[in-house]
Amino acid sequence: MRITMKDGTKKEIMTVWREADVVKMIDQRPLPFELKFVDLNTTEEIWHSIKDMYTRGAGAIGVTAGFGMAQVALQNADLPPDQLIAKLEEAKKYLDTARPTAVNLMHATKRTLEKGKDAQQRGDDSDGIVKAVVEEADEIFEEDQRAATKMAEYGGKLIQDGWSVLTHCNAGALAFSGLWGTATGPVRWAHQQGKNVFVFCDETRPRCQGARLTAWEMAQEGIDYAIIVDNANSHFIQRGKVDIVFVGSDRIAANGDVCNKIGTLGVALACKHYNVPFYVVAPRMTIDYEMENGMAIEIEERDQEEVTCMWGLDYEKEEKVKMRIAEINANAKNIAFDVTPAELVSGIITEFGILEPSKEGLAKIKDLPPV
Amino acid sequence: MRITMKDGTKKEIMTVWREADVVKMIDQRPLPFELKFVDLNTTEEIWHSIKDMYTRGAGAIGVTAGFGMAQVALQNADLPPDQLIAKLEEAKKYLDTARPTAVNLMHATKRTLEKGKDAQQRGDDSDGIVKAVVEEADEIFEEDQRAATKMAEYGGKLIQDGWSVLTHCNAGALAFSGLWGTATGPVRWAHQQGKNVFVFCDETRPRCQGARLTAWEMAQEGIDYAIIVDNANSHFIQRGKVDIVFVGSDRIAANGDVCNKIGTLGVALACKHYNVPFYVVAPRMTIDYEMENGMAIEIEERDQEEVTCMWGLDYEKEEKVKMRIAEINANAKNIAFDVTPAELVSGIITEFGILEPSKEGLAKIKDLPPV
Numbered sequence: 145m146r147i148t149m150k151d152g153t154k155k156e157i158m159t160v161w162r163e164a165d166v167v168k169m170i171d172q173r174p175l176p177f178e179l180k181f182v183d184l185n186t187t188e189e190i191w192h193s194i195k196d197m198y199t200r201g202a203g204a205i206g207v208t209a210g211f212g213m214a215q216v217a218l219q220n221a222d223l224p225p226d227q228l229i230a231k232l233e234e235a236k237k238y239l240d241t242a243r244p245t246a247v248n249l250m251h252a253t254k255r256t257l258e259k260g261k262d263a264q265q266r267g268d269d270s271d272g273i274v275k276a277v278v279e280e281a282d283e284i285f286e287e288d289q290r291a292a293t294k295m296a297e298y299g300g301k302l303i304q305d306g307w308s309v310l311t312h313c314n315a316g317a318l319a320f321s322g323l324w325g326t327a328t329g330p331v332r333w334a335h336q337q338g339k340n341v342f343v344f345c346d347e348t349r350p351r352c353q354g355a356r357l358t359a360w361e362m363a364q365e366g367i368d369y370a371i372i373v374d375n376a377n378s379h380f381i382q383r384g385k386v387d388i389v390f391v392g393s394d395r396i397a398a399n400g401d402v403c404n405k406i407g408t409l410g411v412a413l414a415c416k417h418y419n420v421p422f423y424v425v426a427p428r429m430t431i432d433y434e435m436e437n438g439m440a441i442e443i444e445e446r447d448q449e450e451v452t453c454m455w456g457l458d459y460e461k462e463e464k465v466k467m468r469i470a471e472i473n474a475n476a477k478n479i480a481f482d483v484t485p486a487e488l489v490s491g492i493i494t495e496f497g498i499l500e501p502s503k504e505g506l507a508k509i510k511d512l513p514p515v
Numbered sequence: 516m517r518i519t520m521k522d523g524t525k526k527e528i529m530t531v532w533r534e535a536d537v538v539k540m541i542d543q544r545p546l547p548f549e550l551k552f553v554d555l556n557t558t559e560e561i562w563h564s565i566k567d568m569y570t571r572g573a574g575a576i577g578v579t580a581g582f583g584m585a586q587v588a589l590q591n592a593d594l595p596p597d598q599l600i601a602k603l604e605e606a607k608k609y610l611d612t613a614r615p616t617a618v619n620l621m622h623a624t625k626r627t628l629e630k631g632k633d634a635q636q637r638g639d640d641s642d643g644i645v646k647a648v649v650e651e652a653d654e655i656f657e658e659d660q661r662a663a664t665k666m667a668e669y670g671g672k673l674i675q676d677g678w679s680v681l682t683h684c685n686a687g688a689l690a691f692s693g694l695w696g697t698a699t700g701p702v703r704w705a706h707q708q709g710k711n712v713f714v715f716c717d718e719t720r721p722r723c724q725g726a727r728l729t730a731w732e733m734a735q736e737g738i739d740y741a742i743i744v745d746n747a748n749s750h751f752i753q754r755g756k757v758d759i760v761f762v763g764s765d766r767i768a769a770n771g772d773v774c775n776k777i778g779t780l781g782v783a784l785a786c787k788h789y790n791v792p793f794y795v796v797a798p799r800m801t802i803d804y805e806m807e808n809g810m811a812i813e814i815e816e817r818d819q820e821e822v823t824c825m826w827g828l829d830y831e832k833e834e835k836v837k838m839r840i841a842e843i844n845a846n847a848k849n850i851a852f853d854v855t856p857a858e859l860v861s862g863i864i865t866e867f868g869i870l871e872p873s874k875e876g877l878a879k880i881k882d883l884p885p886v
Contacts, residue, residue, distance in 0.1 A: 176842045344848075347822065347840075349720060349744040355823070355841040363842065371822055371847040373720040374746045375778025379853040382780060407746025409753060413784045451718065451742055452726070456838035459824060467827035467836050469718075470726040471547045471734065476742040477715075482750040 145317030147364045159204050160321050165218035167211040171198045176360035177457050187235050194242035201319020202394050203288045206248030209239050213256035214281035217274040225264050232257050245444045245481050247395040247432045256280045287514050289322035291427040291495035299330025299425055299493045307387040310344040313405035314357035315392025326425035327390040335367050343369040350450040374407050378414035393426040400486030400501030401438020406479050412488040421490040428494050438483040451476040516688030518735045530575050531692050536589035538582040542569045547731035548828055558606050565613035572690020573765050574659045577619030580610050584627035585652035588645040596635050603628050616815045616852050618766040618803045627651045658885050660693035662798035662866035667695040670796055670864045671704025678758040681715040684776035685728035686763025697796040698761040706738050714740040721821040745778050749785035764797040771857030771872030772809020777850050783859040796864040809854040822847040
């Protein structure tokens with residue numbers, strides 16, 4: 145992503161990258177108050193970085209998981225091939241448990257493991273297996289960026305000068321490895337083309353990725369925006385203040401049903417009722433062709449405390465503070481994602497173009513070579 | 516409302532009441548962490564109690580404003596009639612500015628002022644004018660409670676054993692003067708009839724009246740509930756977990772359009788799409804027969820900091836803390852209410868029964884004597 149330095153110049157930084165067997169990333173948890181980087185040296189650290197949301201967002205999770213597999217390969221290069229493959233299988237199994245809904249995670253661990261197994265079957269030695277796994281992890285990283293660039297352009301062309309865009313959660317550069325992100329890619333592209341564009345950032349309770357991350361990304365890029373509470377999105381849609389909506393996705397079923405951050409369904413329902421285009425921006429990797437119907441997707445339920453407590457900066461002291469907004473023993477339910485039925489989606493913007501959200505629409509790109 | 520004492524017994528308390536010229540109320544701001552009462556001795560204090568939300572909710576605002584007018588009358592009883600009326604007119608003008616959207620406020624100040632003027636025209640002396648104003652203020656208070664009892668029963672009969680109810684914001688006992696509230700009245704009634712009922716409390720950002728007040732009320736009454744982020748309501752509605760929705764209202768237009776806390780429209784859209792009954796519970800006083808269409812209602816815009824900052828209890832120290840969730844200079848928009856078009860409303864539950872949300876439906880009760 146692009147950040148503004150203290151002297152006003154812009155600098156391009158990655159959300160996650162790899163240096164030999166060390167995975168490096170922005171720790172997104174203290175954002176927007178502090179820009180901090182972390183090194184991940186073990187599979188446990190990788191697992192925690194996903195589970196505890198140092199990193200989040202479909203693409204970034206996939207890239208991180210792929211790098212995690214590369215790390216396992218590099219750190220076990222001296223084992224015989226069958227033991228190396230066993231280590232990789234074990235790592236895949238473990239990493240897949242970090243976030244059950246994110247399909248990119250399972251895709252990335254599967255792709256890297258399979259490349260390792262292919263190499264083993266070809267009769268490669270452990271060095272060959274390691275090379276295959278690492279190359280695939282790096283390819284996932286590269287694909288993520290190429291795909292994002294394409295999606296930004298396909299989506300960006302839909303935005304007219306002077307339009308207001310609404311987005312939910314953060315499917316920005318922070319949610320992917322590179323500069324564009326998915327849902328914010330079209331906005332960045334239109335802005336770079338010199339179009340005036342305004343962004344409504346849903347704050348996205350409970351973790352407020354919109355208020356914390358998307359708003360921060362927009363401020364860094366110099367794009368006009370306002371944070372709104374999630375409750376306000378249907379009001380602005382009703383009043384004609386929103387021209388188009390872009391959201392990301394954590395998993396898309398083969399029929400075009402879209403699983404994304406809790407609250408996405410509400411935005412889609414308002415768009416349907418008031419006839420505002422509602423686009424999902426997601427690379428092909430997000431599509432789970434084996435999942436026929438979105439209603440079958442397992443939905444992660446997270447800790448109640450994410451609802452009843454929040455963290456931020458003490459207003460006076462500027463120190464980090466965790467605070468209760470409800471009684472200590474209050475009951476809460478914390479559902480992390482929802483499923484927007486395909487019929488509420490105007491189109492799915494992928495690196496291959498804009499697809500109709502249907503079985504036929506998605507099937508068209510299933511077997512194309514990567515962009 | 517009914518609260519649970521430390522020894523487990525229940526006690527009935529009022530949200531707002533009057534003792535001579537002193538208006539007394541629960542200061543709702545530190546709830547659910549502290550139950551605190553305040554005395555209001557001047558019109559400025561009354562104004563601040565409404566503006567700064569010591570008290571909030573349609574009914575409680577109306578009752579408070581009526582008592583505020585009674586206070587002005589009582590404190591100026593030694594002025595000649597014309598000067599007394601001038602004082603009352605000045606107080607009405609000032610009090611009406613505290614919350615522009617709440618119709619009950621203007622109704623209460625208008626009703627009390629008019630009774631004072633009627634007395635003056637009849638030739639009453641100042642004592643007579645004071646008596647007329649105070650009686651009308653007390654009548655608003657009594658009506659509020661009689662109406663709430665009726666609405667609780669009309670709405671409660673719609674709830675079947677084992678149902679789950681969803682409500683938005685707090686239109687509970689705290690939002691009115693008495694024991695029932697509006698939107699939570701049916702729940703309380705069904706619970707008292709021995710029915711099993713579960714309540715989804717939308718947390719209701721930005722001020723979290725659902726998480727802070729409705730959840731606390733439910734806990735006090737021993738009714739099962741869970742706080743959910745506002746983003747999650749459409750998910751639970753989609754999944755068939757919500758059998759019926761009750762919300763309150765701050766103003767209902769003559770055509771049945773409903774102005775209520777921001778986010779209500781989103782709930783209504785989800786109910787419409789998934790065929791879940793969506794009821795508004797509000798006394799006739801909430802209906803603004805002079806407002807033809809809800810889209811013309813002036814919508815209050817509040818301070819950005821309600822979005823970018825929150826208050827609560829420090830998790831460790833249990834002290835009150837104000838905290839930022841976004842950057843200090845982040846942009847936000849803070850719209851306090853939205854308008855749900857009549858066609859999304861299943862019915863409006865008033866003290867006179869359940870009305871069809873249309874001009875004809877609302878007109879039926881316009882001229883009935885108070886219950």
